[in-house]
Amino acid sequence: METKAARRSPAPLLATWAVTRVALLLFVFGVFVFPGPDVTADVSVTYRGWYEELLRGTFPLDDVTWQYPPAGALPVLAPAVLPFLSYAHAFFVLAFLADLAVLASLLYAGGRAGRSRGGAWVWVAGVPLLGPTAYARYDVMVTAVAVAALLAGARRPRLMGALTAFGALLKVWPALLLAGAVRREAWRAAAVTAAGVVALFAVTMPGAFAFLTFQRDRGTEVESLGSLVFHVGRHFGWDGEVLLNYGSMEFLGPRVAEVSGAALALTAAAFGWLVLWRLRTTRHAPHTLADAAFTAVLLFTVTSRVLSPQYLVWLVGLASVCVSHRASRMGAPALMVVLASFVTVLEFPLGFLHVVLSDWYGVTLLALRNGLLVAAALTAARRLWRSTVPPAPAAPLPPRPSHAEETPVSG
Known part of the structure; x- marks a missing residue:
């Protein structure tokens, strides 16, 4: 996925990153107006409100839109390190720096034996396709932690485990990075880090785990895979409605609970497949850790009751790490994720x-975006299985009888 010129010099890649990121900053800073709903309101209004409450030493206990693990308070509080900027502008600068950290990590890793700068190109191309949403949520910061964890993986399993646990306490999904971890040091480091961070927040800030209740009560968000049932159903007499619920636009009405339950069942099935894969896998190459993480997050993303646009930032980041390994077989799923990122910006905020x-x-855009993600998930799962699980031995054929044993047929 990289040219000879790109191997000689990173200048084209860096120039592309600079141009696209300046464009993102101009949009989130309001120099230019991006069409559609104002995606920066979550930062200037919602995050800023949480910031004020977190500064008082407590989590937003009465706000059902707070649905993040305890360490999620850190990126919300982080703009305090830039007091000379407004809250929103400081947040956007920190998102930009997290983006830069991912690029630097991928470039450094791409220079090693068996690696490629193709991963850096996936990151450079994929993020701006999401539009200003990429900088208007703290997901780019979580993704930076996840990318660092995977790149540390094979050589520094303890660091990988610690970063994974920290990432999971920022936004849960990085826990799936352990799907392909076979070194016990990684699991032990993750357990110790998680226990320490959880204990710290439990002692110092009330309400650290209120997010569990808020997440449990969510419905079917209008961009999820399951939502297509109701999008189509509205054209054939389904009489539910779309309302702002738990911080996102969700379907409310008949059969919503059943569809949400089906999504949870699919998530459980995805988890079961991952467990089976872990039990059957015997081949572990250096890229297997990243391939497994990418596959796991894809599976859990497409089966979720919520599939917000910023989730694509996670997938682009993990795809970048996969493609940075020359031996990885995740090139096609990574391309599907990049294409889905472009369709996502057409769907939100533009459409x-x-x-x-x-x-x-709207239904066509959503079906196309979700269809690409489902195809990416199934392709990634199939390729991960084939590259790591040995084929079952063929059953031996029954012995053919000798001529002496054959019974003559009388006529």
């Missing part, structure tokens, strides 16, 4: 009104 109204333009 979000069409999605909320369930008109055929």
Whole structure:
């Protein structure tokens, strides 16, 4: 996925990153207006409100939109390190720096034997395709931690485990990075780090685990895979509605609980497949850790009751680490994720009104985006299995009878 010129010099890659990231900053700083809903309001209004409450030493206990593990308080509080900027502007600068950290990590890793700068190109191309949403959520910061964990993986399992645990306490999903971890040091470091961070927050800040209740009560968000049932159903008499619920636009009405339950069942099935894969796998190459993490997060993303646009930042980051390994077989799923990122910005924020109204333009965009992600998940799972699980031995054929044993047939 990289040219000879790119191998000689990173200048084209760095120039592309600089141009696209300046464009993102101009949009989130309001120099130019990106069409559609204002995606920066979550930072200037919601995050800023949480910031004020967190500064008082407590989590937002009365705000059901707070649905993050305890360490999620850290990126919300982080703009305090830039007091000379407004809260929102400081947050966008920190998101930009997290983006830069991912690029630097991928470039450094790409120079090793058996590695490629192709992963850095996936990151450079994939993030701006999401538009200003990439900098208007703290997911880019979590992704930076996850990318660092995977790149540390094979050589420094303790660091990988510690970073994974910290990432999981920022936003849960990085726990899936351990799906392919076979070194006990990684699991022990993750357990110790998680226990320490959890204990610290439990002692110092009330309400550290209120997010568990808020997450449990969520419904079917309008961009999830399951939502397509209701988008289409609205054209054939389904009489539910779309309302702002638990911080996102969700379907409410008949059969929503059943569809949400089906999504949870699919998530459980995905977990079962991962367990089976771990029991059957016998081949572990250096890229297996990243391939397994990418596959696991894809499976849990497409089966989730919520599939927000910023989730694509996670997938682009993990795809980048996979592609940075020349031997990885995740090139096709990574390309699907990049294409899904482009469709995502068409769906949100550009076409979000069409999605909320369930008109055929919005339904088509959503079906295309989710279809690409489902295809990526299934392709990644198939390739991971084939590259790491030995084929079952063929059953021996029954011995053919000798001529002496054959019974003559009388006529």
